[in-house]
């Protein structure tokens with residue numbers, strides 16, 4: 001009698017996760033317990049992720065000669081699954097056979113699960129196929145295994161089989177299969193699965209509906225995601241995060257930020273995933289002020305010290321060009337991972353701080369023992385290129401494959417071409433391209449063409465352009481570059497030829513735009529903007545600045561008139577590149593002494609670059625101008641790039 005009470009007590013404690021009390025009961029049982037108490041303890045430790053202790057107890061159990069049951073196997077197999085103990089798992093699987101338990105569904109499911117969680121999906125499948133009787137746990141085990149490993153098609157086929165066999169899917173099945181639809185981006189399949197969830201009456205299950213929102217968001221159908229979201233009465237953090245991430249992934253950054261604000265107002269607590277999404281939206285929009293507000297929430301909820309959120313913060317500040325704050329957040333982190341290091345290295349690289357980047361790279365590898373990846377190397381090589389560090393660039397380019405086994409991607413080759421091109425070693429750059437072991441792509445020919453621009457090498461530019469146009473005939477960037485090279489050399493016939501080519505091929509030029517965050521929002525300008533409500537004030541400001549600049553002897557550089565291949569400019573006094581409009585708007589709307597941060601989709605033209613330098617002197621304000629790969633910090637008449645970009 002007493003033994004039954006103790007066993008029940010032990011089982012309760014172990015299910016509650018209080019293993020100390022459970023162990024206490026076990027010890028009080030004198031002759032070291034019976035099979036029931038052993039099973040409870042083994043399962044209890046496994047549930048807590050302390051699989052090693054379960055295994056120790058299991059060995060002890062085998063020595064006692066007590067009767068092994070399906071519960072012993074299920075407990076110890078789930079312990080192996082939790083610690084990826086494949087070797088132990090296989091031994092136990094052998095014992096399952098020896099003791100004749102292989103036909104027991106309960107045990108077979110545990111064996112399958114152990115294999116699936118240890119990454120041995122084929123073994124898991126073999127067990128599944130060999131089963132005479134399967135329940136929905138067996139199907140779910142294999143489907144979720146396939147889904148976790150990214151074998152979406154296999155997961156989908158098995159799901160269809162499951163339905164054919166008349167086995168009812170559960171919320172586990174649906175959340176796995178919906179995540180498979182999301183990862184292959186198949187909206188059509190996703191919609192069919194959504195219908196099935198309604199059939200099965202599981203649509204409003206919290207797991208399932210979160211997975212539906214996530215699926216629609218990842219497949220790019222944000223309206224459907226929003227629809228399901230609005231229909232829900234049981235929203236939680238995961239639902240909000242799925243929706244916010246969906247908007248952020250699909251590039252609807254302003255909407256993502258609005259949703260985040262809405263989430264906070266509705267009293268839902270964000271998690272690491274939410275912070276990562278919203279901060280990446282802030283970074284994409286260079287909405288630094290909003291990013292700072294997000295940080296306040298992260299601090300309030302204690303997420304700022306979490307490695308994922310902290311890394312997102314470093315990345316947000318770096319992408320907004322605020323390296324002071326990025327470095328501060330970076331230094332405050334007790335541990336850092338590759339994502340953190342890549343964020344800070346990219347930030348300094350975009351600011352052209354070659355020495356700093358190489359120093360950080362050394363610290364990362366030598367002190368933190370973190371191996372770089374291809375992203376790290378793109379930034380290291382970019383930095384070498386911007387800083388004109390040819391030898392260092394070559395050294396790192398070789399080291400990445402020799403020391404770290406990373407084969408260079410086209411991006412890395414493009415960096416090298418850029419590096420050689422910028423410092424005028426154009427013939428060497430061409431040789432480098434011709435001797436590449438992989439077929440050069442558009443990025444590489446584009447880099448060579450870009451290099452020709454700085455050094456006005458028309459013949460090589462024509463050769464590179466021909467190769468580039470053959471690969472990317474509809475990409476306007478190359479045509480604009482070639483036209484600019486012609487125009488810089490005064491070869492107007494060439495410019496006309498490029499225009500004609502673009503017209504004949506139907507190539508649409510990219511609309512140049514710049515944006516600036518001010519007055520609770522992001523303001524976007526296109527060149528010769530005609531729609532901004534404060535356009536008149538902006539033009540007045542620019543005329544005033546033009547007047548001052550002339551006094552400083554600034555002569556507009558005509559060779560850049562074609563930077564963005566504008567149509568004939570009929571009203572020169574009112575036509576301005578987008579970056580100038582954005583800066584002027586910043587000057588009239590952002591209170592001093594805050595710097596003016598402007599982002600643009602193309603690179604800054606030479607004329608705007610020299611104008612920016614003068615504007616900082618005239619206004620006594622710092623201007624930070626950047627695109628996705630490069631920042632210029634203008635202050636007191638000079639630029640951080642040293643006019644080398």
Ligand code: ZN
Pocket residue numbers: 563577579604605606607608609
């Ligand atoms: Zn310009």
Ligand code: ZN
Pocket residue numbers: 609632633639640641642643644645
């Ligand atoms: Zn510059």
